[in-house]
Amino acid sequence: MTTPALRPAASAALLGFLLCGVAPAAVAQTAAVTGRGVDAAAEAGEADTNAGATVGEVTVTARRREETVQSVPLAVSVVSGDKVDATGAFNVGRLQQLTPTLQYYSSNPRNTAVNIRGLGVPFGLTSDGFEQGVGFYIDDVYNARVATATFDFLDVSRIEVLRGPQGTLYGKNTTAGAVNITTNQPTFDFEAKAEVSVGSLAFKQAKAAISGPLTDTIAARLAISTTTRRGAIYNVTSRQHVNAQDNLGVRGQILYKPSDDLAVTFAADYSRQDAECCAQIFVRTGATQRPLNRQYAALAAAQGYTVVSTNPFDRLTDVDANLNAGNKIGGASARVVWSVGPGTLTSITAWRFWDWKPENDRDFLGLSIVSKSQNPSQQDQYSQELRYNYGTERYDLVVGAFAFKQRIDTQGTEQQGPASSRWNIAPSNVLSNDPTVLDGLVAKNTQYLKNISFALFGQLSWKVTEDFTIQPGVRLNYDKKEGYYQRLVFDGQGVPVLLGQTGARRAAQLAVFTPQLSEPSFDDWNFSYDLTASYRIAPDILGYATYAKSFKSGGINQNGLPTDAAGNPILAAGAIKPEDVDHFEAGLKTQFWDRRATLNLSAFRTDIKDYQATVTNGQLGVLRGYLANAGKVRSQGFEFDFQVRPNERFTAYANGAYTDATYRKFVDAPCPPELSGGTTVAAGQTPSAPGTPGGLSPANCDISGQRLPGVSKWAFSFGAEANVPATFLGAEGEAYLGYDGSYRSNFSSNPSPSIYTWVDGYSLSNFRAGFRTPDGLNLYAWVRNAFDEDYFELLAVGPSNTGLIAGQPGDPRTWGVTLRTAF
Template identity: 65%
Template sequence: MQFRPAGPSLALITILSLTSPAFADTTVDTVNAALEQETRSSAGTGDTDAPEEIIVSARRRNETAQDIPIAVSVVGGDQIDNTGSFNVGRLQQLTPTLQFYSSNPRNTSVNIRGIGVPFGLTNDGIEQGVGIYVDDVYYSRVASATFDFLDVAQIEVLRGPQGTLYGKNTTAGAINISTRQPTFELEGRAEVSIGSLNFKQAKAAISGPLSDTIAARLAVSGTGRRGTIFNVATGNWINEQDNIGIRGQLLWRPNDNIDVTFSGDFSVQNPECCAQIYVGTGTTQRALSRQYVALAAAQNYQVVSTNPFDRVTDVDADLNARNEIGGAALKIKWDTGPGTLTSITAWRYWDWVPANDRDFTGLPITTKSNNPSQQEQYTQEIRYAQTGDRFDFLIGAFAYHQKVRTQGIQEQGPAASRWLLTGTLANDPTVLNGLTARNDIRLYNTSAALFGQFSWKPLDGLTVQPGFRINYDKKEGLYDSIVTNGAGQLVTFASTDPRIAAQRGVLAPQRFEPKFSDWNFSYDLTLSYEVTADILAFATYSKTFKSGGVNLNGVPNDAAGNPILAAGTVKPESVNHIEAGIKAQFFNRTATLNLSAFRTDISNYQALVTNGQLGVLRGYLANADKVRTQGLEADFSLRPSDRFNVYLNGTYVDAKYRSFTDAPCPPELSGGGSGTPISAPGVPGNSPANCDISGKRLPGVSKWALSFGGEVNTQTSIFGREGQLYVGIDGNYRTGFSSNPSPSIYTNIDGYALTNYRVGFRTEGGINLFGYVRNVFDVDYFEQLAIPSGNTGLIVGQPGDPRTYGITFAITF
């Protein structure tokens, strides 16, 4: 089943006819925190007449973006504010190499070039392939990606392995977020936005001295928006936004050589969220009487709408997505003379309190399916960097400890028997009503690393840059699921009672304690050459890994009901990566063109297996033999004057399973018997035990993705104030992608284009007033499609945001 949205052609016409462009991909409003030196690009602020260099800290030292041999996209604070990209989910519209998917904050994935984490339900027992860092502090919970950016100065998206530069190993890339730092001069900023869907957002920050040696900064942010889906069962709009955040920093500078920064932050979300709604049905190999259409008819159930873009649902279970994160960090930066010694000590926590409707219908089939979790993490990083005429180096050590506790519950309701059972038991609601699985899930995760990178310039213009990483990981887990029925009896595999047997076929008890530990050695080598002062060519080879993991969502049982312990752990990924690129500026540095080509081969790729058995509560992890992603990236920006700028960024990614011969089958090849012959896809009968999906594309990856935009402005006076009247456009386009770990005809999402307009007036004194329209052409598109367990043929999904509009007033001083 495919859904073809309208509107991309209009957006592409808009690109071709563009005369009012905005920000380049490398537009920056950044703070060099250690030196309190802000470098602003005039694109987005319009306050200078010449292009200025973009300073990045991607390699843990301050350099210009065009001088580093890394494929990196830089997004400045002004661009974030003006384009409404207030979290990572919206950041992907500006950086086409980034993919973000989220069915709720916990079940969120962030990938770069198609790799990072498996697509689907989150499993706490594995690492993230894309590291998220805020002011050098590693955020291990990808749920943090759903929060609003708080007082952000700049975001750098680094593509490719970064383990020789960063504390935690990152095989796909890193998102390096820098916040605005305390200043010894009084400054502040405030911003208020209102818009459709009762959108309200307010942000404010103030910074200044407390004494000659101490400065402070405080920032707050709040976002609220009515939901985009109306639930007829409760009369509420759901999938809303409700975010509050606060961040404080104290800087102590006893002399010119030492900065000591203490920071603390707290953010909370508490929306009525997150429902995936009815999209359609597709036949499986289950008996027709046991598929969605027949089951719904047998219970006289009709979905409230068969058109998902009516944006209505009737889910009857409680919904909540309370998500809370916070922490504190102490950063010490000491200029020793020859180099700089940096220490970052941090503690962070995460608290997740969900409520879901996992039958995705208005029937009381699954009345509870929640996995509240709590996490604490401690990190310590120490690094020393030194720069010389011919030789630079950075060496660091990193220690990490994480504790995760999850208290899962799944409870079946009075409609479950008819929906999930066969024969006479299907007519007895008491068989499954009240059947409950209570899960105790624990993880203790420890890692330590020594890493470094060295730069040698044997000839003028030529740099040889090797790097290394020595890493130790240890994970200890517990999965303990106790199942009781509505009568309070334990459901066990020892019982021969047919009712108990039916119950454990829906919710199976299980206990196992997986363990994993391993040492790994990584290395890379980069060669770069300055062809001219404005052209840099580079090539990189990396041999790296992603740590092995443990399964914490349950694994299949054998015939005797024992967990298959071999599935309790997954092997480390082995990664070989090659990349070559060129960074060029021309026309007196008013134009920038950066190109890169890459190929990444992964052995023992950690894939999510969405098993069709009802007794397997959630997806679990398994190793695919081989995966490959390769492609091309291009970032182009042009600023011929301070009145006009335009950008166009694009990526081509070919990401596929090279070898995965025992993968889970897609729904059209699932749900049938175990005999022979195997039935045709979607035809009831017999199903294969597993499928060979070698050569199929990885989920969530579009072959082509573009981001585009620009701005034109003119100097004018309004109400006696001198300033700039400007018009801008930003948009993105992506081709179709698969939304299931094993590609399915039912979960292919067609490509779409989104276009945003804005018009406003800003003054030299720091006032900015603009109106905006996002998704101008009101394109209907899906962010994600999913197939619930059980092979009934139900397809659910998340419609993307409709057209929205609003107005923003901002002031800085």
């Protein structure tokens, strides 16, 4: 495999070009927002356009008063809705190319992770029983499932990516940061916009929105979006392209404003995905410590199997199980903003639902080892938030309360196929030649989660002097989780398979699926706080420092528990401790060259005790993964955000992050595949060298000092846009050329770093060129991944520790045309 890297001639030259300031349109604008930020004025994006020959004094009202982003002591990357459209960043997966501190990984909508600075959720298969470390908000409403992040953005005004703990002004506590999406709101002036895109891979996307008054006091807005695209991977078994896109989204809002003191907004939305997805494909094999005849090459040869291609960038697969990523998300909310007495009362009442109906091929191969892997889920969540804001010349106070209730029900089916016996039973066992032993063996899982949370929070901003401000915040939080998990196992004839049953056939079946019943629970109170001090060093220079004592709620293992030697669940593993977080940050926000340039710097260190880590089990079907507490984790580094606009015809930006995220203490971690699969060492024995067939494997591994999964040490985004006056088909406007690039260094794609699952660093380059007019007409052509880089979004260890490594290739070069108009 060729290591993707920055194109020396193109990307390096462009980066130098940008840093010298001889280029154009900042895609990601750096702002600073304290607190929710969701009430910030929609003119954030407009200010950038209308700022003349300066970078722009973007105004936000995050602390319930208007102030420029450069005066608020917390860094956050802000992308306006126009930039989202212009760069094709229509979901969080593409947004990460513009915001270096954001990491996004998704093998399917349910198994999606959104992290900031390497922190948030454990990397790997998702469990319902733990909290997100990165809050995901849309119009003030908390979304408990990261699956929301897989949908197309719909009628977005702006997106904020806040870094660090966000608990003392947020409804739901978040320890790593928040992704805050603000949509365009109903207007009392008529407006409408529409957009159509077509491109390679049969890409078709259409968006439309209309807004205006219904009466003098009522306004409404309706937005719709649809996206379809052929998959980039071809399945030779089904003769279909897989990993396609088939998305539909609609949102309606009604604003009732009887006076200047009261505004009530009712909103409802619905999004649907219905694509043949998601396949991970053969990447490579690596030696494990299993006996040689139980590793991939021997097992495949024993069944006369040859994978369709050993080059993952041929983008071919032969998986034989059904694939589906049926995903539906929606809900309704009511938001009331009421001027009461000297302050403002805000109430947000919301209900959200999530229905997930998947079908997967968990063996990643054209052999019918796993014939079914289906775990449909249904979620309902209810939330209520109240906030009161009060401000004077020297003080700004926000106090609030938050209540949250969630229920998730899951019904799972995991079934073995006719190739399972030879794959999973040792060749020395005569039963390995009898396909009926495991063919049809099925585990039926029933589980539910009940989750409630309550919180009181507040933050005070005290202007001690004209230049010096201190800002303390506090939060009191209660969480309770109750779970239920039952696995019933049946053989191919429908006869129950039970613990304690004897016989060679039953022993072979119980080694694959073990019946289990558990009812884990957790509840706890937590108190957290933070303190920020800021000082105006000069009119355009602000320094700040923050300390936050935060936490992430404890959780439960909702997908089953590890078992003892007799096959019984280890009940002590049912609950996991809360994460205990100490966060330090300091930053400097500057503007210079008559405010034509902005440079913001931040340095951070986050220490976490009892980090919630994913632990994987090497045996197929026994337990795919569960949560456990690692000892200590640390993420530290620095970030910069730079913009320059020497005149109205040129804009350039460069953002970067260095993140050193490591396990500081994790002495009993699961071992990587090269150290797994052999006979467990006994007292006085020494483990074999990595990848020794039939060797001795350690019971667990000390991975202290090694890097956390999913985070690159270096990540950059950079771009430019230039425009010139032009006339096209009789219309006056401007022609423009834009470039947006990103780079990230290598990262580990396994909870315990493995020599087989490092994803090489890669760079992506996107170009666009077009013509636009002041009244909203915009016609442009675009190309993404212009240099057709081969790269992986993630790698995964195949089941049974046979040495199989599967992966998800990133998109190849795509191109298309977009026409946008506004009325």
